Amino acid sequence: PIFLSVWEFHQDDIDLLSKKLGEGAFGEVRVGRMTTKDPKMSATVVDVAVKMLKNAESVNREQVEELLFEARIMRRLEHKNVLRTYGVSVLREPLYLMSELCTNGALREYLKDNQKTITLADKLNFVLGSARGVEYIHSQKIIHRDLAVRNILLAEDKTPKVCDFGLSKLTDRYEMKEHCKIPVRYLAPETLELFVFTSKSDVFSFGCVIWEIYENGQQPHDGKNAQTIRAQSKKREFLKLKTSAPESLRELVGEKLIMPHKETPLPPNFVFSPHDKFYYAPATCNS
Numbered sequence: 001p002i003f004l005s006v007w008e009f010h011q012d013d014i015d016l017l018s019k020k021l022g023e024g025a026f027g028e029v030r031v032g033r034m035t036t037k038d039p040k041m042s043a044t045v046v047d048v049a050v051k052m053l054k055n056a057e058s059v060n061r062e063q064v065e066e067l068l069f070e071a072r073i074m075r076r077l078e079h080k081n082v083l084r085t086y087g088v089s090v091l092r093e094p095l096y097l098m099s100e101l102c103t104n105g106a107l108r109e110y111l112k113d114n115q116k117t118i119t120l121a122d123k124l125n126f127v128l129g130s131a132r133g134v135e136y137i138h139s140q141k142i143i144h145r146d147l148a149v150r151n152i153l154l155a156e157d158k159t160p161k162v163c164d165f166g167l168s169k170l171t172d173r174y175e176m177k178e179h180c181k182i183p184v185r186y187l188a189p190e191t192l193e194l195f196v197f198t199s200k201s202d203v204f205s206f207g208c209v210i211w212e213i214y215e216n217g218q219q220p221h222d223g224k225n226a227q228t229i230r231a232q233s234k235k236r237e238f239l240k241l242k243t244s245a246p247e248s249l250r251e252l253v254g255e256k257l258i259m260p261h262k263e264t265p266l267p268p269n270f271v272f273s274p275h276d277k278f279y280y281a282p283a284t285c286n287s
């Protein structure tokens with residue numbers, strides 16, 4: 001027999017249910033029932049979300065590595081406001097990544113679908129919980145790099161859980177040289193100009209998350225292209241929070257915390273990609 005760590009599972013330990021939770025770049029996310037021997041788990045059979053990698057022909061090596069990288073990062077994290085990952089199943093295809101089941105789905109959809117019933121207290125809880133998750137991630141020396149309401153899930157009791165560590169880095173400063181994917185709508189001016197990510201640039205993106213929460217899941221800078229967003233950022237024209245948001249939050253997300261710095265031209269090998277979610281791409285990348 002093959003002996004597995006508590007982190008590794010056989011596919012037979014996972015009972016896939018028919019309920020589909022969503023679909024991402026990697027493939028489907030389904031509800032599953034997982035049998036575990038982990039003494040830290042409250043029960044031996046737990047309901048989980050199973051991210052399944054699409055069939056082997058349609059995924060490339062890079063995607064498999066990205067999924068395993070994400071799993072390795074998430075494995076280190078244990079916090080109420082960060083999506084808990086239970087383990088992987090890699091012995092047989094398709095690959096599975098099992099995580100905590102968030103029955104209220106993605107925060108973005110929740111905000112859009114429940115505009116009439118969400119209270120200001122709910123919104124403040126989303127902000128506060130997510131902020132605690134980000135603070136914890138930073139305490140573990142991880143930069144998330146893709147904070148947005150589409151990457152926050154809601155548990156059954158509406159506790160927000162930060163997720164999607166596909167772009168995250170285990171460092172306190174990351175300078176982008178070859179990376180293809182960055183979410184321009186959420187980036188700090190220093191990132192747009194110098195291509196440097198730190199926990200502080202995550203904090204800027206978190207300001208955009210707060211904006212999204214008070215705008216009921218609307219996309220920041222909707223309808224604007226990457227050049228326009230970058231030009232506005234250079235002029236220090238940022239998103240403004242609605243007056244329905246508490247005054248203290250509006251001050252926190254205000255412009256006065258952002259220091260002006262020298263303008264840097266776009267390096268010659270960078271072009272703007274027309275991709276919907278990510279914008280800068282070195283000319284050699286085709287994402």
Ligand code: ATP
Pocket residue numbers: 021022023024025026027028029049051083099100101102103105106150151153164166
């Ligand atoms: P990508 O990975 O391409 O950036 P994504 O983040 O939307 O895209 P997934 O992480 O694969 O892709 O998730 C797809 C959808 O499945 C989510 O938007 C969400 O609705 C649902 N989902 C994912 N994980 C869970 C979970 N743990 N609990 C409940 N629903 C989930």
